[in-house]
Amino acid sequence: MTTGSLETVLAGVRAAERPDLRSDAGSVRARAGGKGVPITVRGVGKSFGAHQVLANLDLHIKAGQFVAIVGRSGSGKSTLLRLIAGLDTPTTGSVSFGDADARTAGVRIMFQEPRLLPWARVLSNVEVGLGAERKRADARERAVRALHEVELDAKRDQWPAVLSGGQRQRVALARALVSQPRVLVLDEPLGALDALTRITMQGLLERVWLDQGFTAILVTHDVSEAVALADRVLVLEDGRIVEDIQVNLKRPRGRSGAVAAIEDTILRELLGKPE
Amino acid sequence: MTTIELGPRVRSFRLPRAPDLLQWAVPLVIIVLWQLLSTAGLISTRLLPAPSEIALVGVKLLKSGELGRNILASFWRAIAGFAIGGGVGFVFGLANGVSRLSNRLTDTTLQMVRNVPHLAMIPLVILWFGIDEAAKLFLVALGVFFPIYLNTLHGIRAVDPQLIEMGRSYGMDNRELFRRVIFPGALPSIFVGVRFALGIMWLTLIVAETIAASSGLGYMAMQAREFMQTDVVVLCILIYALLGKLADSTSRVLEHLLLAWHPAYQEAPE
Numbered sequence: 001m002t003t004g005s006l007e008t009v010l011a012g013v014r015a016a017e018r019p020d021l022r023s024d025a026g027s028v029r030a031r032a033g034g035k036g037v038p039i040t041v042r043g044v045g046k047s048f049g050a051h052q053v054l055a056n057l058d059l060h061i062k063a064g065q066f067v068a069i070v071g072r073s074g075s076g077k078s079t080l081l082r083l084i085a086g087l088d089t090p091t092t093g094s095v096s097f098g099d100a101d102a103r104t105a106g107v108r109i110m111f112q113e114p115r116l117l118p119w120a121r122v123l124s125n126v127e128v129g130l131g132a133e134r135k136r137a138d139a140r141e142r143a144v145r146a147l148h149e150v151e152l153d154a155k156r157d158q159w160p161a162v163l164s165g166g167q168r169q170r171v172a173l174a175r176a177l178v179s180q181p182r183v184l185v186l187d188e189p190l191g192a193l194d195a196l197t198r199i200t201m202q203g204l205l206e207r208v209w210l211d212q213g214f215t216a217i218l219v220t221h222d223v224s225e226a227v228a229l230a231d232r233v234l235v236l237e238d239g240r241i242v243e244d245i246q247v248n249l250k251r252p253r254g255r256s257g258a259v260a261a262i263e264d265t266i267l268r269e270l271l272g273k274p275e
Numbered sequence: 276m277t278t279i280e281l282g283p284r285v286r287s288f289r290l291p292r293a294p295d296l297l298q299w300a301v302p303l304v305i306i307v308l309w310q311l312l313s314t315a316g317l318i319s320t321r322l323l324p325a326p327s328e329i330a331l332v333g334v335k336l337l338k339s340g341e342l343g344r345n346i347l348a349s350f351w352r353a354i355a356g357f358a359i360g361g362g363v364g365f366v367f368g369l370a371n372g373v374s375r376l377s378n379r380l381t382d383t384t385l386q387m388v389r390n391v392p393h394l395a396m397i398p399l400v401i402l403w404f405g406i407d408e409a410a411k412l413f414l415v416a417l418g419v420f421f422p423i424y425l426n427t428l429h430g431i432r433a434v435d436p437q438l439i440e441m442g443r444s445y446g447m448d449n450r451e452l453f454r455r456v457i458f459p460g461a462l463p464s465i466f467v468g469v470r471f472a473l474g475i476m477w478l479t480l481i482v483a484e485t486i487a488a489s490s491g492l493g494y495m496a497m498q499a500r501e502f503m504q505t506d507v508v509v510l511c512i513l514i515y516a517l518l519g520k521l522a523d524s525t526s527r528v529l530e531h532l533l534l535a536w537h538p539a540y541q542e543a544p545e
Contacts, residue, residue, distance in 0.1 A: 087444060108445075115441040119459040119536040128455075131446035161538045175445075 068230035356415025368427025426468025430461030
């Protein structure tokens with residue numbers, strides 16, 4: 001796979017540029033932030049009309065963990081994500097965040113599309129992420145800081161229309177991060193980007209997650225992306241979790257034998273043909 | 276030699292909005308040709324007076340105050356009718372775009388009325404309002420209503436549902452969602468409606484004033500016809516053309532100001 005070899009090269013470059021990533025940040029406890037909240041999904045089911053997508057699903061995610069959910073299209077992964085993000089309500093069961101609900105827990109979502117307001121400048125788009133706190137005096141300052149976090153300081157007064165796809169998605173990330181969420185839910189946020197931009201964005205995602213310590217849930221159909229970023233990979237099939245894999249590897253993860261082995265396991269599961 | 280030395284400075288003196296002048300080239304050529312053909316006697320000045328004659332009559336009427344008074348009367352009617360019809364159309368467009376109930380209640384009725392040519396209402400309007408100001412305002416407002424209504428409605432319906440979902444997930448309430456997402460999203464379409472409406476506004480006004488009025492450009496043209504003053508008639512038509520252009524330019528400037536974010540408006544206004 002060409003993407004794979006490219007990734008190895010760039011992962012090396014990334015590590016050289018950012019020595020902080022080379023520390024033993026793989027374990028959740030080693031990180032400074034630690035302000036993520038645990039997520040408990042209890043007996044959740046979701047039906048659209050007569051069609052049942054999820055049935056009686058249980059899942060517990062530790063505070064500050066990075067969990068990836070992979071699965072074929074139609075496996076219910078996006079539905080599960082939307083339930084966790086509070087965009088839809090489950091038909092049965094409940095989702096809870098530590099001792100808070102979705103509204104008070106600070107759950108932020110990043111979509112596959114940037115979904116920026118085309119009529120607002122980049123900085124105002126980031127301020128949208130502050131929600132009701134946007135009227136506070138430090139709103140602008142916080143937005144500027146979030147934009148700095150995604151390395152887009154220079155674009156603050158631009159219209160979204162003039163940005164590249166990767167830059168737009170970075171603005172969307174800044175918007176999601178500006179309120180310092182305790183849970184960040186990512187719905188294939190890199191799916192529409194080209195291979196190179198994607199690798200840069202993966203590095204960026206990993207860095208802000210390590211910095212801020214939120215609980216992250218990433219839905220993706222890219223197995224290597226899941227293994228590169230997540231502490232734990234869930235394989236979803238027909239609305240059930242068929243595989244739950246811990247990835248205890250050092251970050252940043254290049255393309256080592258261990259990574260490849262985990263990817264193989266997941267791919268076999270997804271393709272459903274044991275060797 | 277000197278011009279070469281002054282090169283950069285000369286360039287900075289260049290007219291900043293050259294394309295603005297270019298768009299007037301064609302009308303200018305037509306007027307010059309028209310004048311030449313008239314002077315050469317190839318066009319009968321009784322059927323179509325020369326531009327110079329029209330200019331002279333214009334100056335005369337301007338001095339007597341008659342022209343100014345009539346332009347003002349027409350202009351005022353246009354603005355007032357546009358404001359009333361556009362305002363009501365905008366409100367209905369908003370209501371029906373946002374509320375399903377409102378849409379079910381009024382849209383069918385409005386669509387039925389829309390298919391009646393509003394100028395067909397003239398006899399009825401005269402019976403209702405006489406040849407009063409109200410008659411003209413009513414007709415203009417009615418004509419302007421539909422393009423604004425339809426385009427506002429369409430604009431609101433066409434707002435990207437993904438952006439609305441984003442707004443909701445970031446905690447916007449209905450008011451904020453409208454102000455920050457729905458209205459700006461509908462604005463390009465509303466402007467399309469405004470430009471259509473401006474055309475209909477002048478058309479309606481001309482017709483209304485030629486049929487029933489005691490002031491205004493249309494009235495002036497009809498009076499001139501009575502006395503075979505072809506030059507005044509042509510003058511009125513030219514003024515209509517200029518006013519139409521003025522209204523269109525105004526809406527363009529507004530578009531450039533308010534839709535600066537839109538990829539189609541990223542260059543400087545022409």
